[in-house]
Amino acid sequence: MRAVTCTDAELEVVERPEPVPGRGQVRIEVLRCGICGSDLHARHGCDQWAELSARLGYDRFARSNEPIVFGHEFCGEVAEYGPGCRGDLSPGTRVVALPLLREGGGVDTVGLSVHAPGAYAEQMLVQESLMMPVPNGLSSDIAALTEPMAVAWHAVRRGEVGRRAVAIVIGCGPIGLSVILLLKARGVRTVVASDYSPKRRALASACGADVVIDPAHGSPYTAAEGRGRRLGRFRRRAATGAGSA
Secondary structure: EEEEEEEOOOOEEEOOOOOOOOOOOEEEEEEEEEEOHHHHHHHHHHHHHHHHHOOOOOOOOOOOOOOOOOOOOOEEOOOOEEEOOOOOOOOOOEEEEEEEEEEEEEEEOOOOOOOOOOOOEEEEEEEHHHEEEEOOOOOHHHHHHHHHHHHHHHHHHOOOOOOOEEEEOOOOHHHHHHHHHHHHHOOOOOEEOOOOHHHHHHHHHOOOEEEEEEEOOOOOOOOOOOOOOOOHEEEHHHHHHHHOO
């Protein structure tokens, strides 16, 4: 099969053997894969992340001298089950999965470890217990956004923003835009979005932000005074970290 590897920041299309699913694993045919900001950063900065991960007890993170196959935002079709799987989904079923893979008694980060190649390839392995079918005829393009949307949904839930509160999103990258969408889907009446980029501010407006601020010329913290009963805890707990991926 073909795959794109990254070694010493150089991308290369290579031929690799088809992955063989281990116990509890599923081989899937990749249909779509997103390019995450984490992939772009890891291309040049994975060694620093690896050192930090090693200090925290995980020593299998990507290293720049290893041929890493990126890609953790994906949608694919079930192709083959490994031993010990339930096999509830028939071959050809479109699925997404959490980007974690049990291997060698531990858990590896899919697309950010040489031990768990990601979806910049024609095929990959996922954990059956972390795999979910794509519902209701959702397109593969949209289904591949499940992982980043899940990150945003986690931030919104942790923020506990009430509908009448003012939510402030600092940074309108892909995750920040996803946060805006989910805040509005949850019924939050006033969402303030802040970013230096005119293009990102335009996207924030298109995603439903009620007030859009260029922080070079105004403060997002005072932009919606009087429009909500209180400032949502989302700003304090989640917004800053969720807006810049």
